Amino acid sequence: MKIVLFSILIAVLAVQKCQANCQELRELESTCGRYCFKSLHPILEHTRILQSRISxxxxxxxxxxxxxxxxIERLLHKTIDPIQALPFERIGSKYYYIEHDDEVNWFKAAHKCAELGGHLAHLQNEHDLEVLSGKLKHKYYWIDINDLANESEYISLTSGLKAPFLKWFSPGEPNDANSNEDCVQLREVDNIxxxxxxxxxxxxHFICEKNKP
Structure with a gap:
């Protein structure tokens, strides 16, 4: 770009010089015209070539x-498509994705379900638990219940309201062992x-739920 500007400056100076000479020597006007054209033509041609190269x-x-x-767009599609391809299965009246392979903490499980367009499983009654239990393979699965805000006040992450259904595995539960148990899992004992x-x-492992597959 500097070369182009420098070339244009030379061309302007040459024209100004030619015009000054022509004013002083009007009788040589035609000669000056030929001289100006002959002097400027290589510069202008060089400028044109430089502009073409820049373009x-x-x-x-x-x-x-x-x-x-x-x-970047292709990479995004490659990242998103496998997530969208994960199957949600109709179990009872709801659609679930059950993660049988990966084990993650409760927060990552909630985030993963959100990526899939759903949320951690929101069990509303005994029937939901029974039909879902028949599809489970491992001992522990995260669901959406927690008491992170207030101890012993179990809230559904999905609704933000009090959990509509609770069924603890023993009379001593929930026990908040070490004052550090604030999330709820499904736990298998004797196939229940x-x-x-x-x-x-x-x-x-964890269970995701959404309204449609």
Whole structure:
């Protein structure tokens, strides 16, 4: 760009010089005209070539930028598509995705369900628990209940309201062991799943729920 500006400056100075000479020597006007054209033509041609090269380089840069954006978009699709492909299965009257492989803490489980377009399982009654239990394979699964805000006040993360259904696995539960058990899991004992309070940072499998598959 500096070269282009410098070339244009030279061209302007040459024109001004020619005009001054022509004013002093009007009788040589035609000769000056030929001289000006002959002097400026290589400079103007060089300027045109430089401008063409700059336009070409700008076009290449725009093309590279567009290509980068398209690559980013493809990567995003590759990241999102596997998540969207995870199957939600109709169990009873609801749709669930049961994570049988990964074990994560309660917060990560809630985040994962949100990524899938749902939420941690929100059990509303004994029937929900019974039909879901038949699909479970492991001993522990996270659901959406917690008492993080107020001790012993068990809230559904899904609704923000008091949990509509609780079924603890033993009379001594929930016990808030070590004053650190604020999240609720489904726990299997003798092939029966009930609820247990546990540290939110323990790792369990989890169950996601959403309104539509």
């Amino acid at each position: 070409y380089l700008e076009a290449i840069e725009d093309s590279k930028t567009q290509e980068k954006l398209e690559n 799943y009930t609820m247990n309070d546990i540290s939110c940072y323990d790792k369990c």
